[in-house]
Every structure is written in C-alpha cells, then in structure tokens.
Amino acid sequence: MTTTDTTKTAYDLISPELRAGLITMVREDSWPEMTDEQGERGVTQMASFLATAAGTTEKATPSLRVDVFWHAFVLHTKSYADFCEALGCGFIHHVPDRNSGPNPEEGRAAMRRTAHLMREAGFDTDPEFWPADGAADCTQSYAGCSDSPVAK
Template identity: 40%
Template sequence: MTTLAPAPRRSGRDLVDDALFARLTTRIVADHPEYADLAERIVDQTLAFLATSAGSATPMSPSHLVDIGWHTFVLHTREYAQFCARVAGRLIHHVPEHPSEWGITVLTVSRMLPAIERAGFYVDRALWIGEHGDCEIKNCHQCHATCHDSP
C-alpha cells in the first residue's frame, strides 16, 4: 500500500507580492525594532491568520505579535482592502473591543491553530505560544490587545 505524504503547507507570504511583503516587514522593523528579527515571520503569520479568519464562521483573535502585523497591514489601506477583497470578498474588519463585549466567542488557540493548518498554511507556533507567544494553548483567546476579526 502506498502512503501519500501530506501536502506541503503554504506560506502566508505567498498571498502578497514581494514588494508589499517588504513594505510591511520594513514598517514593523521601523515601528517595533525590538521585533526586527521576527518581522518577516510576523507578516507571514498575519497573512495566514487573515486568510483563515476570512473563511471562519467563528471570529479569530491574533497573538500579540500577529496583531502587530495586522495593525501594520491596516495602515496600508489600499493594499489591505485589495487583499481582503481577494481572500475574503469583503473587508476583514479589525475590531478593537474585547469579544465578550459583543457577546461572541473567539476561537481559542487550541482550535485556531489547527484551523490555520487546515486552511493549508504553515503555523509558526513560536509566534502564537511558547517562546514569543503570550499564553498557554488550551484556553487562551490571544486577546492581548482585545482585537479580533469581525463576526
């Protein structure tokens, strides 16, 4: 019997052209020099997060570092709107209130990271949990800045 290897995971970076990826990375380095060594990884995971959240019925909330990437991308309004239209068919709103204020549930990391993987993306777990992430995986909503995508 032949066993098929799992399909390779794609990178969030593949969702934008190299020039935009470089602009986003450069902006993170300028605004957050403490994360300069992580800037490319942050942008990559931000793009994978946004593409996955676009297709999720349950709102998703980023980790601290991924939220930095999201904030950076939102500043590039034209490119952000074009990206959202292409991957979601709508604007992916960045909602700064805590999800409980809306009476909604946000996917926990233990459910969200597999959702990103099911969407076909590589998950850089260190940006979500552990070394650079900011919580433990089982019950965290990652709402460090209380940001989430729109329901």
C-alpha cells in the same frame, strides 16, 4: 491544496515591496530586535491568519505578534482591501475589544482555537508567533483583537 500551496497563495498576495514595508513598520513601531527572517515569518503568519479568518464563520483572534503585523497591514488601506478582496471574502474588519479587560486564560484559549482553525485550513502555525500554553506574551496587550465574522 497542500499546506505549502495554501500558505504560499496567501503570502504571495502581498508584494515583496509591501512585505518589506510591513517588516520595517513593525520593527520601528514595536519589535526593534526583529530580524528580517522573523519579519518574513511574521508576514506569513499574518497572511495565514487572515486567510483563515476569511474562510470561517468563527471568531479568529491573532497572537500579539501576529496582531502587530495586522495593525501595520491595515494602515495600508488600499493594499489591505485588495488582499481581502483577493481572498474572496470582502473586507476583514479588525475589531479591538477594550471593554472585556485583559484575561490571559481567555486570550490563550482564543489563540489555541485560532491556531487550530489555521491548521484545519491547511496552514502551518509558527510557535514563535503562536506561543504555547503559559507563554508570558501570548495574550493581547489589552482584551484582544479579532476579525468580524458576522460582518463578512
């Protein structure tokens, strides 16, 4: 399967209506200046992140921008559960880690590992959603969120 086919498959598991709703929700809750095009790319990056998380036993950590889309998606419990089931992995749990304290260096390293896993899985990583080393907004607002590879 090519990168385009893989990304399209994960993205297509989210209906156009739900994608539009997620974009609206993210715009209203945390990113008011986001364009529709950025929103579509955000949904694509989130779907790619979740498909990667579904296919690995390693901990996957989203960037802050990907995480806001994941938060919005999780609130659509039925659609989110259906998406996870369609990936064939069971429910992908969202696991916040508020106890370890913010550590920008660790956050950047975790995101680099996750972006690498995504590329290995055949997905493209959008630099606006996976900031380069040293970018100011590349770690979580608190210690971070990840999937739960043990709980799969």
